[in-house]
Amino acid sequence: MAIPVTLILLIAVVITFSTTPYSVESSSDNNHVFSPCADSTIQKSDGFTFGIAFAARTAFFFNSTVQLSPCDRRLSLSSGQLSVFRPKVDEISLLTVNSSNLQPDTIGGYMVAFAGRKYAARSIPAFVANSTYIVTSFTLVMEFQKGRLENLYWKRDGCSSCSGKSNFVCLNNQDCAIRTNSCKYRGGTVDCSIGIQLAFSGTDKHATVFNSWYEVKNLRQYSLFGLYQNLKDSLTGQYNSFF
Ligand SMILES: *[C@@H]1O[C@H](CO)[C@@H](O)[C@H](O)[C@H]1NC(C)=O
Ligand SMILES: *[C@@H]1O[C@H](CO)[C@@H](O)[C@H](O)[C@H]1NC(C)=O
Numbered sequence: 001m002a003i004p005v006t007l008i009l010l011i012a013v014v015i016t017f018s019t020t021p022y023s024v025e026s027s028s029d030n031n032h033v034f035s036p037c038a039d040s041t042i043q044k045s046d047g048f049t050f051g052i053a054f055a056a057r058t059a060f061f062f063n064s065t066v067q068l069s070p071c072d073r074r075l076s077l078s079s080g081q082l083s084v085f086r087p088k089v090d091e092i093s094l095l096t097v098n099s100s101n102l103q104p105d106t107i108g109g110y111m112v113a114f115a116g117r118k119y120a121a122r123s124i125p126a127f128v129a130n131s132t133y134i135v136t137s138f139t140l141v142m143e144f145q146k147g148r149l150e151n152l153y154w155k156r157d158g159c160s161s162c163s164g165k166s167n168f169v170c171l172n173n174q175d176c177a178i179r180t181n182s183c184k185y186r187g188g189t190v191d192c193s194i195g196i197q198l199a200f201s202g203t204d205k206h207a208t209v210f211n212s213w214y215e216v217k218n219l220r221q222y223s224l225f226g227l228y229q230n231l232k233d234s235l236t237g238q239y240n241s242f243f
């Protein structure tokens with residue numbers, strides 16, 4: 001795997017939507033690919049490994065022009081950080097990256113989601129934070145065709161989830177941001193852990209259609225935190241009182 005060894009592997013958490021029926025046993029994960037820099041073809045109920053690299057926007061481009069996968073050796077991402085996740089395919093999951101481990105404004109402020117090698121897919125770089133603003137809620141859609149990852153993209157809600165909320169600023173008509181100095185790690189009161197809502201679209205290797213994207217797409221970014229009961233005391237509660 002080509003990810004520079006100097007990247008720090010973060011402890012990342014995958015929390016599954018608590019009302020998802022647990023009809024699927026963990027033993028039904030038949031995907032034996034655990035590296036985010038290897039190719040896999042998945043079916044419903046498999047786990048799927050992908051990575052999110054945090055770095056400066058320019059670090060994701062080769063020769064300032066071509067955006068490459070973070071798995072590509074030609075990029076020098078040594079100053080960034082990497083999180084690896086393995087959610088269950090087609091389950092609605094929330095990924096969290098705890099701000100005790102990651103202060104995104106100090107490591108470049110952008111993130112790229114990626115998976116695969118020969119069939120490498122990567123998202124465009126998403127702004128997370130600078131010294132003024134931080135965006136803590138994202139929705140990532142993973143699009144598969146016949147079980148192979150084809151595309152990764154950030155779904156924005158045009159700031160509808162924070163319109164009229166005085167603590168939020170709408171950046172570029174797409175991201176709800178708060179001030180970085182509201183974060184606990186900057187002396188404020190908010191746990192600025194990054195939450196990434198995940199949804200799957202397209203088809204698995206048996207051409208079975210994924211449904212989780214359909215379930216997520218009409219919900220607003222921050223309102224999704226309310227779905228995760230085990231986050232109630234940390235992330236959910238604080239955004240409810242913040243709004
Ligand atoms: C980098 O970009 C410059 C200018 O666009 C070009 O001349 C050069 O060949 C490129 N280098 C590589 C290795 O692609
Ligand atoms: C992040 O980690 C800190 C310290 O371990 C903990 O107190 C906090 O609740 C965590 N936040 C989330 C969202 O898990």
Ligand SMILES: *[C@@H]1O[C@H](CO)[C@@H](O)[C@H](O)[C@H]1NC(C)=O
Nearest residue numbers: 127129130131132133171172
């Ligand atoms: C932080 O990002 C926002 C939105 O892109 C921008 O308007 C602002 O100038 C940036 N601040 C700094 C200090 O870079």
